[in-house]
Amino acid sequence: MFEQGMYELLAKGIVESLYMTVSSTLFAYIFGLPLGVLLCVTDSGGIFPIPIINKVFGFLINLLRSVPFLILLVFILPFTRMIIGTTIGSTATIVPLVVASTPFVARMVESSLKEVGSGVIEAAQSMGSSVFQIIYKVLIPEAKPSLLIGGAIAITTILGYSAMAGFVGGGGLGAIAVNYGYYRYQQNVMTVTVLLLVIVVQVFQEVGTRVARLSDKRAN
Amino acid sequence: MKKIITILISITLIAVLFTGCNKPEENTIKIGASITPHSEILEVAKEILSTQGYTLDIVEYNDYVLPNTATQDGELHANYFQHLPYLTNFNDENDTHLVPVATIHYEPFGIYAGKTKSIDELADGATIAVPNDGTNEARALLLLEVQGLITLREGAKFTATILDIESNPKNLNIKEIEAAQLVRALEDVDLAVINGNYALAAGLNVGVDALAVEDKDSDAAQTYANIVVVKEGNEQTEEIKALVKALQSEEIKNFINEKYNGAVIPTF
Numbered sequence: 001m002f003e004q005g006m007y008e009l010l011a012k013g014i015v016e017s018l019y020m021t022v023s024s025t026l027f028a029y030i031f032g033l034p035l036g037v038l039l040c041v042t043d044s045g046g047i048f049p050i051p052i053i054n055k056v057f058g059f060l061i062n063l064l065r066s067v068p069f070l071i072l073l074v075f076i077l078p079f080t081r082m083i084i085g086t087t088i089g090s091t092a093t094i095v096p097l098v099v100a101s102t103p104f105v106a107r108m109v110e111s112s113l114k115e116v117g118s119g120v121i122e123a124a125q126s127m128g129s130s131v132f133q134i135i136y137k138v139l140i141p142e143a144k145p146s147l148l149i150g151g152a153i154a155i156t157t158i159l160g161y162s163a164m165a166g167f168v169g170g171g172g173l174g175a176i177a178v179n180y181g182y183y184r185y186q187q188n189v190m191t192v193t194v195l196l197l198v199i200v201v202q203v204f205q206e207v208g209t210r211v212a213r214l215s216d217k218r219a220n
Numbered sequence: 221m222k223k224i225i226t227i228l229i230s231i232t233l234i235a236v237l238f239t240g241c242n243k244p245e246e247n248t249i250k251i252g253a254s255i256t257p258h259s260e261i262l263e264v265a266k267e268i269l270s271t272q273g274y275t276l277d278i279v280e281y282n283d284y285v286l287p288n289t290a291t292q293d294g295e296l297h298a299n300y301f302q303h304l305p306y307l308t309n310f311n312d313e314n315d316t317h318l319v320p321v322a323t324i325h326y327e328p329f330g331i332y333a334g335k336t337k338s339i340d341e342l343a344d345g346a347t348i349a350v351p352n353d354g355t356n357e358a359r360a361l362l363l364l365e366v367q368g369l370i371t372l373r374e375g376a377k378f379t380a381t382i383l384d385i386e387s388n389p390k391n392l393n394i395k396e397i398e399a400a401q402l403v404r405a406l407e408d409v410d411l412a413v414i415n416g417n418y419a420l421a422a423g424l425n426v427g428v429d430a431l432a433v434e435d436k437d438s439d440a441a442q443t444y445a446n447i448v449v450v451k452e453g454n455e456q457t458e459e460i461k462a463l464v465k466a467l468q469s470e471e472i473k474n475f476i477n478e479k480y481n482g483a484v485i486p487t488f
Contacts, residue, residue: 168398
């Protein structure tokens, strides 16, 4: 079906795509989860309102979210080089992916946490729980199913962003689709890469939804 | 109403008839061209032609379709912006009958130093960046082949991709990157093969900075040389012959070499 070497290229593409997507999602949550919690608790109606902090971080997040990924990718190249030591390759693409998706993840986390009913929070407060106790023992456990569904959405979005990695030699399925499917009119390559991406997204989504359902104590 | 239209048309026709008499049409050559370097080169040709009694009227285009359709329609006598593969494809797709009359220049690819300062110092497993699209990647790989760094599968030529690399004795890691991004990636790779225009835009000078450049006699230079194109049947008119002669003169050659420092190379 393909010219020689294309199978290896596609196999490498899948590995690169998964590498970029999974590690970026991991880092995006390492930074985004605390940020989302911060946004939720410091909100004027939150459990520890500090409006000024909330405004500043909210503004920074909006600022980052307004930059299109391709522009961000090129714009922060010097920063990427500072951290990774190079601007090309899959690992170098993780930096802009994390920068672009952390604010997105923070907003997802914030909205998940805000879904937690005020009743449980008030109950915890009346029992004398500290702010940290409420976060660890009430907010996060209560919001877990919603957080996991958010995680599935985030990883899918990040996979979409990673398709632009080809611009800086990051590889992955997106780069194969652009370099061979688009630039060289190899329709079969285009079709196969798109199909592979669809499968990957379906798997992420399905796993995310199932884990979320299992973790939902209301359903069990 | 009909009468008014008839009168108007008559007036227009008469006007055209008279102006037609006054205008030395046969001595004016109208040519469509891209701005850099085509139009700049034509400005010099304009001076040469004016001493021979010809007026060269240069029409600048940012677009790659209009100059061809205008030449086909007879609005332009000639155009100068494209290379032969583009023209062949354009003729096929638009059913136009345009033919090349002369090749003038090409804009060479160059190999530029990144972390490694010369081609000889290239270590085993070094990284080389090349453009990721169609002919650009092929031209880059062909240049690497000429330098003896890789060999390509026979027949791959201008459709070559990294999949066509047959032998790679130094185990070079060849990275496909967006052409516009290559100069920025230079400090992260050992070498990069970069298009003339992107190198120029980033302040690199092909003549001075490149470690190796596409040779004038290479297939790439011959195939991707920029050509003067006319409508079929007009190849032998006095105007076109004068234009070609002026464009392929020593004067133009010197101008190109001095002005572009190797970023543009005359093919004649």
